[in-house]
Amino acid sequence: MSSARSLFALFALPVLLLGCRESIDYNDGRIDFDPDRPEVPDAEDIAPYEGEDETVLEAQRRFPTGLDLHQKVIWRTCTPNGGVCHNAKEYPDLRTPANLASAFEAPCNVQPGESTSVFDGCEPNGDRLRFSGNVDSDPVEIGYIEQIPGEPGDFDEENPPLDLPGLHIHVVTPLQTDRDRFWSTARFVRTFVETDQVEELTYASFETQWFVLEGGTHLYGVVREYQFDDVEELLNVGIQEADANRNGVPGATMGLGVSMLVPGRPEDSYLIARIRGEMHDDPIPGSRMPLANPPLSIAEMLGLYCLVEGWPNEADQNYLSSPIDYRNCSYSDDPEALNLLGNGVTWEARVRPILEANCGGCHSDAEQQGDLVLVGDGVYERLLETSAQVPEFPLIEPGDAEGSYLYMKLIGADEIVGNVMPYNPLTGEGRLTEAELGDILTWISNGAIEDQ
Ligand code: HEC
Known part of the structure; x- marks a missing residue:
């Protein structure tokens, strides 16, 4: 098996520039x-x-x-x-x-291994798989690859090896073959474009027994213990996946690339x-x-x-x-x-629900921890008052997140007394997601307006 890591650093694949711009509904804050x-x-x-x-x-x-x-x-x-x-x-x-x-x-980048945070428009064209030997078929584009660790053991002839240990390769268009299993060397191929030269390069290969599952869209490669190292090396090369976020929409292939x-x-x-x-x-x-x-x-x-x-x-x-x-x-x-703020980062649509979901358990009328109520009526007015812990700061200073004590408690600023919020009694710490923090920051910075 050959690795072509250095080549990947040198070339970038072109990405289609096609917006999907028909019938865009610009409304409410857009x-x-x-x-x-x-x-x-x-x-x-x-x-x-x-x-x-x-x-x-x-x-x-x-x-x-x-x-x-x-x-x-x-x-x-x-x-x-x-x-x-x-x-x-x-x-x-x-x-x-x-x-x-x-x-x-x-092109926008897709980092290997971060499948959940990939935007369809940033997915590249996938590398292709070409089988040689026992099957004669056109190359297929790789959607995504999943490796299930372990030895598969013996095959149960009744059940297809849909989730057995081994290499599961989901492809964008089905492999056209009438066989349901074959022994073959799979070659991993990528197209490199350098100014006006287009080159197809086989950068890795893997020989094993393959099963054709789910109408040819799912190929299962058997991985025996003596092949573990080869597979690890193969996956480390960084195979380009057309559907890196695994949602069934291969971005570049469908012309969604941005x-x-x-x-x-x-x-x-x-x-x-x-x-x-x-x-x-x-x-x-x-x-x-x-x-x-x-x-x-x-x-x-x-x-x-x-x-x-x-x-x-x-x-x-x-x-x-x-x-x-x-x-x-x-x-x-x-x-x-x-x-x-036009993007839904408003008090009613975003900030109030974040406080209700994360803070209400301790900061309600019934549980006034830290002498603070963060749910129900009158919360917005209360937020403009000063902190009980460090009265020189208001809880919210419109336009100035860093001078807002509530925000300081959320990011654990040096000036705070007590714990970082939302306090988690089990671990002694807690934190909102980056997206929630970012939206609270945006809301305060844009004037902390109370919309209706
Ligand atoms: C598990 C209980 C708990 C949860 C959940 C919690 N808090 Fe607290 N909060 C406390 C306690 C206890 C105090 C007082 C002691 C301290 O600050 O550590 C406090 C104090 C505060 C203070 C200081 C009040 C003041 O007037 O100075 C702020 C601000 C605050 N919390 C905001 C929040 C926010 C915002 C959330 C949700 C994102 C949250 N808290 C979630 C228990 C909690």
Whole structure:
């Protein structure tokens, strides 16, 4: 078996850039206008915005160019203290302006082994399996591979080995063969594209007995003890799976692939979707970025949207020093629509339910732990009062999460007295999920408004 690890570092597969844009229902807090795409003017023809919208004027003043936006907004999410963009491996490294420019038309990454947090649009084309010897069939694309450890023992002729120990390979299109089992060498093949050269490479192979299950969509490879090491090596190579999140939708194969940033189309850009927590109507799995920093303000979002919308195809990093075209940017008509609160991170829809589900057991009328009630009527008003533990802080300071004692208790800030919340009496600790923390942070940072 041959390993081609070094090759994988050198080549990247292209990802289809097809948005699914028909019949998008922009409603309630979403971007409720159909963007009127500007023609991208030459950099020297970009004229300043001269309208009256305060947010657009603020964005134009603070982020006249992409370089300013990188320095004042993007870089902030990368700074060492709690920054996410280089310590969480699922995010691209955006530390330099060149990195930002190269995020245009770059595929979003799928990290091996993180099947649950993969967005369909980030799934790559799968590697293919080609059998030789006893079956004569076209190669099939790999959806996902599951290894069940152990020795399979003897086969029970009555029952197909659907969940026996061994190698279970789920493929995107069925293997066409009339045999239900065969002995063969399976070759793992990947297509590499380098500028104008397309090359098919067999990077690994595995010989064993194969069973054809579930109409050819599920192939089971027998793994005996003497083959354990071979299989481990095979899986360590990093087989590219078309359906890495195992939900039956192979993203790239179905033409759903998205890029980190798509020139002209901010709403189809994965990076922006990660900040918003959704793309069109689909929630984006994983936590929202940036987490540990104040969420982006409306002016910052506008800068990012207008940069992406006005980015010419095939521009390079030099274009970052051109003015951002706020005048023609379709989002300048209604920057409020970019408010991150629009994504359902409101008091009623999100924050109150988080408190009810996680805090009500100890902070109710019946159980007023820490002299605090967090469920029922009057909670919002109570949150604007001061903390009983450290009265110099209000529980919530609208616009300032780091000065909000309730938030400090959730992240375990240095200033707190007592335990980090939600307290778990069994373990002595407890923590909300990153997504819940991120949404509370967003809500406070955007003014902690009590919607009805
Ligand atoms: C298992 C019980 C328990 C749960 C669940 C719990 N708390 Fe507490 N909470 C306490 C106790 C006990 C105190 C007082 C001692 C301490 O701070 O450790 C307290 C104190 C507090 C205080 C300080 C009150 C003040 O006025 O200074 C805040 C704020 C707080 N909790 C927020 C929360 C939030 C928000 C949640 C849910 C995410 C939560 N708690 C869940 C038991 C709990």
